[in-house]
Amino acid sequence: MNNVIRFYEPDQSYGFLSNFAEYPIIVDGVEWHTSEHFYQASKFMARDITSQIYHAATPTEAFQLSREYDRQVRSDWEQIKDNVMLRALRCKFSQHNQLAYWLVATGNNILAEHSFKDSYWGDGGDGSGLNRLGELLMLVREELAGQHPHQLVRYVESAQLPMDMGTFTMHGFVEKKTGKEHVALSYGEIDTKKPVLIRLHSECLTGDALFSLRCDCGFQLNKALKNIVEHGNGVLLYLRQEGRGIGLLNKIRAYHLQDEGADTVEANEKLGFAADMRRYDFCKGILHYFGINEVKLMTNNPRKVNSLTKAGINVVERVPLREGRNPYNNNYLNIKARKLGHMLDEIV
Ligand SMILES: Nc1nc(O)c(N)c(N[C@@H]2O[C@H](COP(=O)(O)O)[C@@H](O)[C@H]2O)n1
Ligand SMILES: [Zn+2]
Numbered sequence: 001m002n003n004v005i006r007f008y009e010p011d012q013s014y015g016f017l018s019n020f021a022e023y024p025i026i027v028d029g030v031e032w033h034t035s036e037h038f039y040q041a042s043k044f045m046a047r048d049i050t051s052q053i054y055h056a057a058t059p060t061e062a063f064q065l066s067r068e069y070d071r072q073v074r075s076d077w078e079q080i081k082d083n084v085m086l087r088a089l090r091c092k093f094s095q096h097n098q099l100a101y102w103l104v105a106t107g108n109n110i111l112a113e114h115s116f117k118d119s120y121w122g123d124g125g126d127g128s129g130l131n132r133l134g135e136l137l138m139l140v141r142e143e144l145a146g147q148h149p150h151q152l153v154r155y156v157e158s159a160q161l162p163m164d165m166g167t168f169t170m171h172g173f174v175e176k177k178t179g180k181e182h183v184a185l186s187y188g189e190i191d192t193k194k195p196v197l198i199r200l201h202s203e204c205l206t207g208d209a210l211f212s213l214r215c216d217c218g219f220q221l222n223k224a225l226k227n228i229v230e231h232g233n234g235v236l237l238y239l240r241q242e243g244r245g246i247g248l249l250n251k252i253r254a255y256h257l258q259d260e261g262a263d264t265v266e267a268n269e270k271l272g273f274a275a276d277m278r279r280y281d282f283c284k285g286i287l288h289y290f291g292i293n294e295v296k297l298m299t300n301n302p303r304k305v306n307s308l309t310k311a312g313i314n315v316v317e318r319v320p321l322r323e324g325r326n327p328y329n330n331n332y333l334n335i336k337a338r339k340l341g342h343m344l345d346e347i348v
Helices: 035-041 047-054 059-068 077-095 097-104 132-145 205-209 217-231 248-259 264-270 283-289 302-310 330-340
Strands: 004-007 025-027 030-032 110-113 153-163 166-175 181-187 196-202 234-239 294-298 314-319
Touching: 025 035, 025 077, 030 035, 035 047, 035 059, 035 077, 047 059, 077 097, 077 132, 097 132, 097 153, 097 283, 110 132, 153 181, 153 283, 166 217, 166 283, 181 217, 181 283, 196 217, 205 217, 217 234, 234 283, 248 264, 264 330, 283 302, 294 302, 302 314
Parallel strands: 004 110, 196 234, 196 294, 294 314
Antiparallel strands: 025 030, 153 166, 166 181, 181 234
16 A cells, blocks of 8 residues: 655645645746646636736735636636646646656655645545545656656655755665666756756765775865855766776775786776776756756766767766876876776876
8 A cells, every 4th residue: 555645735745746836837838926826817717817816926815816706717617627737737847857856756655635625636634535636646747757867767855965165965866777876966056047067976985985096086076076166056966886887896806906917997807897887878867857958067088978968968068177196096097098088198
């Protein structure tokens, strides 16, 4: 038996599901303050009434205005109201990407508008109501879940992540193809009307968390986060691709082979792996959550530029991230340049 998610007030748990939640929708080129404004105005043919509702300052005022003109509701309203509501919901969740991911994240749970006052759109307070709003929300959820790029990742939850350099918001996703748990760290107001500064950072436990000098990862992570703070906004995608996709223990095996003289590519290949096993196609889903289509990408790795471009993301600028070169990783960085195409100078 699936759980029931009950919602009602916009400022309470799952409030985004309410038509009173402050998310504008565009219908036939007209922007409505909320889906409630559009729904209530749709009850009337008289333009003076629809105009008053359109200009209502709040969804509550739009609702109250509709009640004042109750005697002038269009004669066919009972026959069309479900389709009007469905149209409003499809607009709301197709025009607000994060709402769509939050809705899909409710999974197979039953959605119920918990309203003692409404036994048609709501559950009647005791579950005896028709809950048509919940039913239509579950229909829209099913439609979205079957659409690209919702098939790439499933949003789970977000939380604040304070760091010395600033407070980021951490967003957790599950990559549907592999079950891997990836994280996006967003900072500031993400303005998707211009290219967003981002970093695709592949997990490197040794570099990111154990202060390793064998690679440049930890230095790049630190610099990328600082760049985002200095820029004022941006997103770092922290991708669970340890060891260029071969995993931590195989990376230790690769390091052992390198301790015996192999280079970073030869070691991977001796273990039976390709030089680089990573994929980035699912990043399209994480970027879609933020509504991001144009990016300034912090990387030295052309594969990341090409992969995002192939996924339909417009990489308008590559921002070099040359950090942390030292005697312990100099040869590694030279091989990344020579054999993996990284845009790094070779320094002997
Ligand atoms: N397989 C493998 N062998 C090595 O010698 C390595 N240093 C790594 N490191 C992994 O590479 C990724 C970062 O590389 P990019 O700069 O993003 O190309 C990251 O997954 C490290 O764990 N892997
Ligand atoms: Zn590393």
